[in-house]
Amino acid sequence: MPAGNAQLVPIIWQQLPGASRAEIYPYIRKVDVISSNSYLIRTPDAILLIDPGGLTDQAEMLASVIAGCRAERDRPVFVILTHAHVDHFNGMRDVPAFAYANTAVLMVQEEGALALERGDRFLTQADMFNVSIPPIQVGVHLFSPTRQDQADIPVELYPANEGHLVITRSPEDHAGNRTAHERIMVGASLVVDCYHTPGHSPDSICIRIGSLFFIGDLLFAANPGVAGLSGWSQEGLVRSLSMMEPLLSGEEITIICPGHGRTITPKDAASMMTMVKKDALALSDIAEFNRERATEAAVYAEDCMEEVNELFTIMAGRLDYVAYVLSELGEAGIAENASALMNGDKVDELLDAFRSFAEEHHRGQNLSVHLALKAGQVIGKLERSFNKSDLARIIDPSMIRRAERLLSDYTTMFRGYTPPREIAPVDLSSLLDVLVAGFTIPPCSDDDVLSSTDDDSAFAAILMARIGARPLLEDVDFSMEGKPEHLPVVLDRDLFTDLITYVLEDLVGIGSDTIRAEVRTTDTAAMLTITGNVVTADTETGRTRRFLHGLSERAGGSLTTGRDESGATQYMIQVSRAI
């Protein structure tokens, strides 16, 4: 989230802006999916906790702060949820100060309240996070249909904690331009305005107290791994975001308190909501993100991250190599420019963080959904860690394209879509000619270098490309046999190109200086066999093999790996002939 000047001081009582008799004690956590922020509010005659969070420790800590307040002056305690997802409430279940209905009265929007009362594992996301939830009694159902016909009529409630609430429902806006609104008077002085904002979940609400606006998970609702959760609604989300815009543009609200992460200004929140709405509008037909899909995403995440790891290490290494050669040539300034295009330390840090997380996952310390989300988070940061267009002018552009495709395919898959492919008739013979030429001919000729010597910046650019983009097969004796003049097949050109590149990189990478390619055909299929001349133990991990097989299938073919008679690694790719 962007930094703003809208910070509350965490874990300390402070005046609640815009509410003269209220104080707030913010419990703000780093963003994760385990537990939300909590916001504790007190007035002389009531205590209100917004979202106790998903962790028992957090709820216990808040319970002790509440106990301190009640020791000074006993007051009824209310707990209000921005929505009934386990990361926002599950921590309170085992904490006596919250666990009994007469000690703290729970207030939840009608649909969330019903989900809690029936112990719904799906709407609460308990199934996704593999936690059990018994039915939980909700003292006050917000936006209850029973008050729908009582617009503008204050309804007094005397809940079990001996508190006093007055709820007033605003008249329904039949034109649908305004979100449903209820004003709750908690005790004598705390005014709590609730706005029903479905989308992230059917029971999501935003809460305004003084000049603070508590918006739950509205800003994260279009994120991969969040969009598509049980109860998620694209239409509802887009409408809720549109309805929140006027509230944020007024001067009444000064600080936005999200369900996760630090507080922000209304201006930042408004621009983020515009982006969330744009993302949400693009999410038609999204698949439900459930436990099965989280497991699938976690497996794909590990396969994908293994390739990402290798590719980004090679790209960062290649840049360092370029910088090294340039500094040896006395071009320190140009070398510095090259190094600045990718933050290698940041890339290493992200890849290490994912690896540690994956190890914890295999030790049973976190769930598939956590791993899938972690991969999404790391991939998002990796996407921002390198300057793609400038980088593609120095190192092999196909490497950059593959890196981009790997990252975007994961996000696409994680979103619940199938990564794109376009199976179409292609002349395999001419495609192979183009690929081999690309792997053999340097991108900058000697003439290019010589003709740029009068222009410093052109010379620097060509020099960097000349050093950085070395053809993959430049030191390899490559031969191709059996290729007919034309061989129409059906495949995805880009994915097939990626597959051949991965295969050749693997053979060159293990030290093959001779590579043989052979094309054979049957009536229905074309088989391309590529063989190196280095005998090694198995170089591919199971994950890499699974990744290449998956890539091959997406490209419209099938891949088998084996060894030739000398024991050298051999890849066989079969594709269908175009009829």
Place this chain on the structure above:
Amino acid sequence: MAINGRIDTATAPELEQNINKEIEQGHRKVLLNFAGVSYISSGGLRVLLATAKKLKSPEDKFALCGLSPEVHKILKLAGFTSIFSIYTSEGEALAGW
């Protein structure tokens, strides 16, 4: 020097320190035996480049041996195999020194 395990964010600085210590003690011929190395990060690659920069006098030597296929692939595709020599074993490397 025999190197073991992963060369990543956590271990690359220590590797650099150990190599520097050897160079400071006057050892200008450095052979890194990578037989025990399962992974190298870009930070690890930068340690190798920094070492190559320090050992570039005609009488110096800097080489690697015993690379696993995975690590060899990273070094080869990053372009590093043209900066320093890579041998299959210590014996092969030292035979030429």
